Amino acid sequence: MRAVVLGGVGEGLEVVDDHAEPVVGDGETIIDVTACGVCGSDLHVVDGDFPSNLPMILGHEVTGVHERLGPVMVYAPWGCRSCTQCEAGLEQICPDATEAGLFTDGGYAERMRIPGESYLSVLEGLDPVAAAPLACGGLTAYRAVMHGLDLLRDRGEAGRALVIGAGGLGQYAIRYLRLLTDTTVVAVDLDPAKQGTALEVGAHEAFGPDDGIGTADVVLDFLGAESTMVLAAEAVRRQGLVAVVGLYGGRIPFGLGAVPHEARFMSSFWGSRAQLDDLLDLARSEPSIVQPVETLPLVDAQLAHDRLRRGDLKGRLVLTMK
Ligand SMILES: [Zn+2]
Numbered sequence: 001m002r003a004v005v006l007g008g009v010g011e012g013l014e015v016v017d018d019h020a021e022p023v024v025g026d027g028e029t030i031i032d033v034t035a036c037g038v039c040g041s042d043l044h045v046v047d048g049d050f051p052s053n054l055p056m057i058l059g060h061e062v063t064g065v066h067e068r069l070g071p072v073m074v075y076a077p078w079g080c081r082s083c084t085q086c087e088a089g090l091e092q093i094c095p096d097a098t099e100a101g102l103f104t105d106g107g108y109a110e111r112m113r114i115p116g117e118s119y120l121s122v123l124e125g126l127d128p129v130a131a132a133p134l135a136c137g138g139l140t141a142y143r144a145v146m147h148g149l150d151l152l153r154d155r156g157e158a159g160r161a162l163v164i165g166a167g168g169l170g171q172y173a174i175r176y177l178r179l180l181t182d183t184t185v186v187a188v189d190l191d192p193a194k195q196g197t198a199l200e201v202g203a204h205e206a207f208g209p210d211d212g213i214g215t216a217d218v219v220l221d222f223l224g225a226e227s228t229m230v231l232a233a234e235a236v237r238r239q240g241l242v243a244v245v246g247l248y249g250g251r252i253p254f255g256l257g258a259v260p261h262e263a264r265f266m267s268s269f270w271g272s273r274a275q276l277d278d279l280l281d282l283a284r285s286e287p288s289i290v291q292p293v294e295t296l297p298l299v300d301a302q303l304a305h306d307r308l309r310r311g312d313l314k315g316r317l318v319l320t321m322k
């Protein structure tokens, strides 16, 4: 089969036309890959930020066709299936997880091994190419919004949610907040073009970081840089919530008096197995969630990475196998 392989940290992606077919064990299954989104985490693997076992096939935003289930989306955070988190259905939090495309061969390939049918969500009614980024980008933003949902619903129309970073994930979060709450949605981004996109996808207000953004009940930080976390801590109200989603590795002082009283600070990582099904249900009833994506053929995976690294994209980029 054709696959795109990362041979080692910092190396270019290699298109292999005669890669070995995936081998499946007991209870495991296989899909023919239709599409695979390109995610910022893929660049972290290339950069050696995760202890991935290379060489490896990248790709964790995967849709495909399963012989029994038909068109499917892969739930890629594969856990150990025996720890407390896995038993609670939170495999993305598993300390021994081997996520597809990050620690185990993923979807930059014509076929892919899946540990079991339970890791496949039936796509039914959704475009497998445009929907692919829901598997990570869409799901990660969904879980972040879910952390603040009760708080925002309690606040009703008086609520204010701040979305820091109006790239792909931030745009998903803005849509979910508009669909699921009556809160005022405020986007913050350095880039005036992204501020414009945020308003297009539903933000009520969009600002640069120095614009006097006011306070918020919930702050979702899709960058996680020190500067954005400082901004989040300044903006969050007492008893509000800050969820850090971005991987920039920022650190801020925390303690009583250092942050607004009883404000909660948490990280948020990917999404649960059940949340993926919930998100796909939401996407079926609210088609605006599945936005057009830009596509490139699998053989152009390196070009896709180069463009993602330059920030030369409006939304998400998806590799297609045909
Ligand atoms: Zn586990």
Ligand SMILES: [Zn+2]
Pocket (backbone or CB within 6 Å): 039, 040, 041, 042, 060, 136, 137
């Ligand atoms: Zn991802």
